[in-house]
Amino acid sequence: MLNENIKNLRKAKGLSQEELAIKLNVVRQTVSKWEKGLSVPDSNLLISLADELDTSVSILLGETVQEPCVNELDLKSLSEKLERINLQFAKRSETRIRTIRYLLFALCAVIIVVFLAFAAMQSEYLNWDYNDPELAVAGTILHGVEFLFVRLAPFALIASIIGIIFTYKKR
CATH class of the missing domain: 1.10.287 (Helix Hairpins)
Incomplete structure (x- = not known):
């Protein structure tokens, strides 16, 4: 759930993995691992991640975010x-x-x-x-x-x- 939400919110903001990683002071591979579900951010990074993606931590952790679609x-x-x-x-x-x-x-x-x-x-x-x-x-x-x-x-x-x-x- 968390990995999909990170990926969908990042894409909705128009950020690449590299750009998000720079904003969070981590390497791109870390963001990639989060999106693949291979690891999760610690609590401090989770708060920073929510701020960068203009969302709340609860949405990151549980509520599903629909990928933006163009009709x-x-x-x-x-x-x-x-x-x-x-x-x-x-x-x-x-x-x-x-x-x-x-x-x-x-x-x-x-x-x-x-x-x-x-x-x-x-x-x-x-x-x-x-x-x-x-x-x-x-x-x-x-x-x-x-x-x-x-x-x-x-x-x-x-x-x-x-x-x-x-x-x-x-x-």
Whole structure:
């Protein structure tokens, strides 16, 4: 009776023999012997064992404990919950992908608009009078921005287009 109760309660708590042995400061073989009915714990260990298994000593010694069983209703409700969780994850993933796709579209649009703005300006700042310090600073900043943009924006545009293509790729 005691050996079955120890085994059933240990399994119900989700503990291995090794884990229970560590908690009780004994070796795993001792727990195995208790569960096989080859030996019994002494009174001090019996109290510690009852505490670790969240039960009373009387239940350990006499009352039978049923091994936890999973019935079909529990499995069905669990599978339904898992299905709902999976659907939620799929919706979140799709929303993330859609958001990334729209951000990449927006980046492409911004790059094209800025290219058109620079083309319309035709680098007019190069004709400014650079003897005026304020115009010299503003012209230098505009030239630096245009210089960097014209060299880096094509790579960003290509990367964005590739990203958009990958977000449409079927999984």
